[in-house]
Amino acid sequence: xxxxxxxxxxxxxxxxxxxxxxxxxxxxxxxxxxxxxxxxxxxxxxxxxxxxxxxxxxxxxxxxxxxxxxxxxxxxxxxxxxxxxxxxxxxxxxxxxxxxxxxxxxxxxxxxxxxxxxxxxxxxxxxxxxxxxxxxxxxxxxxxxxxxxxxxxxxxxxxxxxxxxxxxxxxxxxxxxxxxxxxxxxxxxxxxxxxxxxxxxxxxxxxxxxxxxxxxxxxxxxxxxxxxxxxxxxxxxxxxxxxxxxxxxxxxxxxxxxxxxxxxxxxxxxxxxxxxxxxxxxxxxxxxxxxxxxxxxxxxxxxxxxxxxxxxxxxxxxxxxxxxxxxxxxxxxxxxxxx
Numbered sequence: 001x002x003x004x005x006x007x008x009x010x011x012x013x014x015x016x017x018x019x020x021x022x023x024x025x026x027x028x029x030x031x032x033x034x035x036x037x038x039x040x041x042x043x044x045x046x047x048x049x050x051x052x053x054x055x056x057x058x059x060x061x062x063x064x065x066x067x068x069x070x071x072x073x074x075x076x077x078x079x080x081x082x083x084x085x086x087x088x089x090x091x092x093x094x095x096x097x098x099x100x101x102x103x104x105x106x107x108x109x110x111x112x113x114x115x116x117x118x119x120x121x122x123x124x125x126x127x128x129x130x131x132x133x134x135x136x137x138x139x140x141x142x143x144x145x146x147x148x149x150x151x152x153x154x155x156x157x158x159x160x161x162x163x164x165x166x167x168x169x170x171x172x173x174x175x176x177x178x179x180x181x182x183x184x185x186x187x188x189x190x191x192x193x194x195x196x197x198x199x200x201x202x203x204x205x206x207x208x209x210x211x212x213x214x215x216x217x218x219x220x221x222x223x224x225x226x227x228x229x230x231x232x233x234x235x236x237x238x239x240x241x242x243x244x245x246x247x248x249x250x251x252x253x254x255x256x257x258x259x260x261x262x263x264x265x266x267x268x269x270x271x272x273x274x275x276x277x278x279x280x281x282x283x284x285x286x287x288x289x290x291x292x293x294x295x296x297x298x299x300x301x302x303x304x305x306x307x308x309x310x311x312x313x314x315x316x317x318x319x320x321x322x323x324x325x326x327x328x329x330x331x332x333x334x335x336x337x338x339x
Contacts, residue, residue, distance in 0.1 A: 010022055015053070015117060026069070028068060035150040047063075061310065076088045081188075083188050085186045093120045108192070112130055236302065240301065282323040291312070293305065
């Protein structure tokens, strides 16, 4: 029988380093344990929160319910041909550990997603992406447990309905399934590398290296290490906002007013504008307010300098949203889940 703890401080379980207490706390390490848990009165009474790496949440107060820590592990090769490899990974695995496993075996497809914090289970929920790649490009299927009846359900890539930092698991299926594993369809021997992102190209040239799964991963790790804030040093949840997508007409109008506004192509003939640029133009970059602030090197990152309250961080995020909307007519959407 799983052990249930009471009144647990969640400080060690979130990268924002917010102190908030869970009324009940339990870890699960198998499909059967999840199935067992959902039959209990404790789970049925709710509310509940499924916690992976805690790298994409902002806790704004104590959680008066059950926190379920995901510890479903395992990385296995479940299929292989001369040029492909199918990798199945438990949802509780650390995402970067999975990337390093694939890189070490020269399995290609997720090397651009190196050093993204969090667990494997969060990857399809968020449709994580970086440096020209998204995880939806390699996900073959997602296995999940129905929190209503314990059935094990397999979702195809199409059924996941991936979008920019979106999936069906963030929308109508939110809190209805516990993702147990994902299966990736990766390349072997012959790779379709994406090194077109400027910083990757520069890093490879600087090191005088040919592009490979390993060197691309190394370049991404170098870039991310140089520009992102280590949560072990300063509490943060990485990029707090999504890059907004606007119409071509809207972008053209902004371009006339702000000639230096950067952009890159979005889906369906839309235009993406870097949220960091918008925030920086509004004067937020490097601003500090007591124990909270906006990072001096990356305007997308809100930081906890120590002993901050989640409610204060939420208020700061809303002020930034309001400021950007007033100046540019664009409403930033949080990438971080507010609890």
